[in-house]
Amino acid sequence: MARPPKAAPAPVLPSSPAAALAAYGRVEPKLLELGPEDLVTVYVEVPRAVSSVLSALPHLRELRDEIVRDLPNHPIEMLDELEDYALAAWYADLLYSTPASELDAKKLTDDAGTLREGLLVAAEALAYRNLLDKQRVADIRKGKGHVDLASDLIALAELFRGSWDKVRAKTAVEDEELERAADLGVRLLAALAAKPGKGSSAAPKITDASDRRARAISLVAKAY
Template identity: 50%
Template sequence: MATARTKKKSAPARPSAPDEAAEAFAQIEPELDRVEKVVPINVDIPRAVAVAVGAVPHLKTLRARFVDELPRFPIEALDKLMSYALGAWYAHLLALPAGPGQEGLKRLLEEASALRADLLVAAEALAHKGFVDAGRVAEIRSGNGHLDTANDLVALAALFGESWGAVKHKTTVEWSDVERASKLGPELLVALGARNQPGVPAPKAADPADRRARAFTLLVRAYDQCRRGVTYLRWAEGDYDAIAPSLFAGRGARRAGPVKEEPADEGAEGEAAGDGEWGADGGEAPEE
């Protein structure tokens, strides 16, 4: 019998309804032009967003400790983390190619429905053995409608991606299925017209790829700060990775950590560094 894994405190979640994501993007858009160095997109954005969205509620439960024990912590990184995650999600949708038309939409819906069903069955089997979060799987199962199908695929891709090292030999799901779910979800949203949200101002810049890179940078910077903070606060318990898993987890992903950013106009590769060090006494948080 397989040994059940300890249930994580956070698990990937559906990104959001398109209207909420569009509003979040409008809120963070003024910050995009102030990004001088961007993070290269060397991770799947939909899966990373789903991980961040799932972690936010658990990070928020520690907010009082962030304030009390880490007086130099930039608390706005935690307070705005959900907006950064949803803003990056919407920016990703804006950067995708146009939808395939009505016939193409029908094909996408058929593929998405079948893939969602297959991944859910596999996820429920893994949840039964304790390898993935059963509550999160049940939440995904509760979705209905085309928009939920699209977001469910992203959440399922992130759920498998985060646990891939532990589950890849215990499931009939292939990594190609995970990758396809992560791409198909956003493609379906675009085909369904999710980018066209009434009442939300149109993006100010004409280059959606640049907007996406800058929005993703804001997310990575804020999440990096929160991971540093929770590492400090939960160092003794050792559950900091369970509360705030790496955005870069998954097959072939390297361990996340602050490295050099690159100028926004060069598009070079590397992960984000935080905006300075801090701690309860101004020192660094413990190393992961």
């Protein structure tokens, strides 16, 4: 009997869009230093490329000492900062690929507030019965402001997903709401980051989305 094909490994993607935003803020000075000769043409699907880099990182880190020993001229900080580079590329691609019509911060904020409250009420009921972590739910409830609103949606989606097998039959929350929460949180973060003074201190200094994306993926290519 023929063996069944092996399942493809699950893609490794940023665990938190908020972390990707923070990584972009750390990396942007390096992006600004890149000259035209440093830029590559982006032919790859950036999320797929980022997934490949993040998947390889644990193995590359195991080889760090050997790289330092055998390749003394190799800039080891490129390996040390590779995760930040990959997350920054993912974030830059998000801003590039999200239509401007979906970066309406006011509309996104209105939608996010309603969804956050509905998910929080459901999470609090489950936490009361010890089906979700009470402290995590309480911490999310403390969130204030637009950036916290976006991060709260992402955190709620992750919280429910982490215990989904246990709670799905005990809540009115549906899969589609969790997908929408994660997506809406990401888009709201993107909208806030793209608009200086609108709730994010980490608004990109590189204002052209195409240039920002090209620089970010070029930095990954240079390091990887």
